[in-house]
Amino acid sequence: MHCDGIMTDKPIQDFYPDEIAICYGCGRHNVDGLHIQTFWNGEEGVAHFMPRPHHTAFPGIVYGGLLASLVDCHSIGTAIAATYQADGRAPDTEPEVTYVTGNLNVTYLQPTPMGIELTLRARIKELHPRKAIVTCSIYAGDKETVRAELVAVRVKSRATMG
Amino acid sequence: MHCDGIMTDKPIQDFYPDEIAICYGCGRHNVDGLHIQTFWNGEEGVAHFMPRPHHTAFPGIVYGGLLASLVDCHSIGTAIAATYQADGRAPDTEPEVTYVTGNLNVTYLQPTPMGIELTLRARIKELHPRKAIVTCSIYAGDKETVRAELVAVRVKSRATMG
Numbered sequence: 444m445h446c447d448g449i450m451t452d453k454p455i456q457d458f459y460p461d462e463i464a465i466c467y468g469c470g471r472h473n474v475d476g477l478h479i480q481t482f483w484n485g486e487e488g489v490a491h492f493m494p495r496p497h498h499t500a501f502p503g504i505v506y507g508g509l510l511a512s513l514v515d516c517h518s519i520g521t522a523i524a525a526t527y528q529a530d531g532r533a534p535d536t537e538p539e540v541t542y543v544t545g546n547l548n549v550t551y552l553q554p555t556p557m558g559i560e561l562t563l564r565a566r567i568k569e570l571h572p573r574k575a576i577v578t579c580s581i582y583a584g585d586k587e588t589v590r591a592e593l594v595a596v597r598v599k600s601r602a603t604m605g
Numbered sequence: 606m607h608c609d610g611i612m613t614d615k616p617i618q619d620f621y622p623d624e625i626a627i628c629y630g631c632g633r634h635n636v637d638g639l640h641i642q643t644f645w646n647g648e649e650g651v652a653h654f655m656p657r658p659h660h661t662a663f664p665g666i667v668y669g670g671l672l673a674s675l676v677d678c679h680s681i682g683t684a685i686a687a688t689y690q691a692d693g694r695a696p697d698t699e700p701e702v703t704y705v706t707g708n709l710n711v712t713y714l715q716p717t718p719m720g721i722e723l724t725l726r727a728r729i730k731e732l733h734p735r736k737a738i739v740t741c742s743i744y745a746g747d748k749e750t751v752r753a754e755l756v757a758v759r760v761k762s763r764a765t766m767g
């Protein structure tokens with residue numbers, strides 16, 4: 444099955460079931476949230492995000508906790524998209540592929556400037572039946588400001604975790 | 606000089622200079638921010654935080670990016686407070702002690718439930734002239750849900766970084 448077209452046109456978060464799409468970082472039903480969107484191009488997950496004026500760390504610099512949040516949701520989205528692709532099926536097919544974050548390791552290479560749309564690029568480093576390791580960088584223009592690695596742990600459903 | 610009294614009564618963030626107190630996580634002048642407050646008791650930094658209803662990951666579970674943000678600001682605050690103590694002086698004395706985050710490593714031990722005030726406890730693992738390594742755990746009631754380590758890099762001033 445060829446599903447790259449589906450993955451490219453819509454963010455992976457649009458396929459998350461309604462009842463769990465309330466994530467502050469990437470849930471389309473969280474009206475107060477950041478609405479991070481991960482586009483999978485068959486090789487990597489790509490996201491764009493414009494920090495809002497209140498997302499400062501100090502004058503002119505983006506808040507590191509926001510950057511960690513962007514990495515978190517985007518890397519999980521990338522793991523989900525890549526797993527559907529590895530399964531050879533589209534993300535609107537059953538069973539649902541779901542991960543939660545086991546470990547998030549973020550290195551701040553240099554300050555991330557405010558006022559520039561950020562680009563996140565995430566790739567799969569390892570894909571196992573029960574976990575994925577994802578690497579993710581954040582770029583402000585052509586400057587890589589953040590380099591991160593996330594361990595995604597596969598779970599049956601996020602809806603029943605609470 | 607004995608400065609434990611000062612450290613205990615006011616959060617360390619209250620001593621940050623006005624011009625840099627705009628951090629989304631802990632700046633007292635960021636009206637949209639989280640207002641994380643670190644109280645140093647002479648041995649560890651303690652913070653309390655009640656996640657807001659929109660800080661969800663999925664139903665009943667706190668968003669991991671928020672938890673990473675809490676760890677970030679609280680660990681930096683702890684490093685600053687501990688450094689003033691190591692210098693034997695109060696946090697309203699010159700020169701200002703300031704750190705930025707070099708690395709943030711967060712392990713999610715178990716889901717953090719919504720509806721419970723969280724407690725953060727951070728300690729200094731290593732204190733060097735130019736960096737500090739801080740360990741930080743988050744507790745929901747008596748359950749440790751997050752264990753983290755942060756590398757804080759000392760800088761002369763945050764106001765001039767942008």
